[in-house]
Amino acid sequence: MASQSSQTNAAVERERVYQWILELNNPETRENALPELSKKREVVPDLAPMLWNSFGTIAALLQEIINIYPAINPASLTAHQSNRVCNALALLQCVASHPETRSQFLLAHIPLFLYPFLHTVSKTRPFEYLRLTSLGVIGALVKTDEQEVITFLLTTEIIPLCLRIMESGSELSKTVATFILQKILLDDSGLSYICQTYDRFSHVAMILGKMVISLAKEPSARLLKHVVRCYLRLSDNPRAREALRQCLPDQLRENSFSTCLQEDKSTNHWLQQLLTNLENQTVSDGRQVGMSPLTSQ
Template identity: 45%
Template sequence: MENLPETLYVDPISVSYCTTPTDSTAADHAKIEQCIQLLHEPLHREEALAILNKVHERRIKDMPVLLWNANNVSYILLQEILSAYKLLSPPTLTRKEATRVCNALALIQAMATHPETRMKIVKAKLPVYIYPFMNTTESHVKHFDYLRLTSLGIIGALVKSEDTNSPDIIHFLLETELFPLCLRCMEVGGELAKTVAAFIISKILMYEEGQRYCGTFPERFYAVSNVLANTIDQFPGKPPSQLLKHILTCFMRLTDVSRARDALSKCYPAKLRDPAYINFACEDMAVRRLADQVLHNVTVHRTFG
């Protein structure tokens, strides 16, 4: 248990959600059932969490349903989460302890990806219990950032799939004040945490309720736009392509809101107005076209709005 689980090194928006789930075998079922039994034994729980997380990495199709339906498993995972709270302030969480809680969070992420269990964990309000991990401010401690990233992975899984439940999920996330926590992760998180947080914000802004949340009140709009702009400025060279794409997508969706578009005509980042910077930063043609479109939306409104 010296190393953090490999799941934490996987981009949850470009890899794990795109992997086709695999059908489970009888051996898979037996291993999952055995580990579920071990979860109920405190002395073996850490080992069981690690093994289940390895099974989760293989994307076994019905594993989330087995976990959700198993007696007391959700409660046990919640216990693991709650036990880490006391280690957050003051920040005394060790690498080993972070690994254990991240293994528990990864199993909740598995349930967040599955269509049969996604809304069940929302109705049980399980995501709220990960919010304290997203609110941490330790920016130079790797295992705290892995904790943030794994927590963001749960939210990313909830917003990734667009189905009939999506508006209800977005409403839940906004109602429980998830949005400021994503901004916090963009401010203090590592590159991958920033990317996943920006992805989540861009998905929330797809929906009218998300646009209203960010575009109706000036303080919310400026909080979002300032964090997005500051994130771009944090990279003296080229920002990561995926991160830049999600930031531009956020700006694009803000231009759909008249008051936000009006404000962006005055406060859109200078770097993203500079053709030389755009040429330098946007190696991917799709990202370049997105940058050009956002700038067009902003400048056309400034000139003719």
């Protein structure tokens, strides 16, 4: 009897989800449907295919995003506007995360609609929330470790956008942006892309260096973890490794983060591995890079 009751409740709940999806198509009912569907992301496993394959739904979500563009410049975004569009972004993150819809999501170039939000610099809470939620969509993509995601992102301006946020965003935004950069670097094509020219490498190294100096003053273990992992991955490239021997911040060599590292063994291990990589100037390195740092191309 209890089983039958739970099945009935599940059927009723599913009908409500279908109804909210239908309500997204109507501008008058959309505002209520957005938060209701957003709450269901964790409990309805196939919500992403339902959203993607239902008529007009993705167009409605993109309309919510485009409608906010005029509030970006001049900066006039309200908390109500930010909450509403972030509910739409949360549903897009659901689509970006799902294996059945991710490829189509990329083929439709939907992440590009979010980039205007990542360009914003206002430090007010509505804008910060908007940037963080937009980064969450990109973070959901890179978390899958799929080649097609990195291939797509490397054709866009995501790296400079992340670097800007890493330099001037809130701690949480910096953490997500650095995580995205880390995931791009961990892919061979991403590492090759960043280390291909002096300008790309030096921009990344400069921002990471600024972050280390800032973290020495205001420590954040979770942010430090991603920064160290980025440095370690850069050290896998022979030319970048040679350059890092000259430009690695002293704070990483001088135990400035000993308190943080005592509680985080993985970050401590990565840092020790990084320092070992930079100390080991092997003959094979010399053959590969002519014992010279990364040069301008």
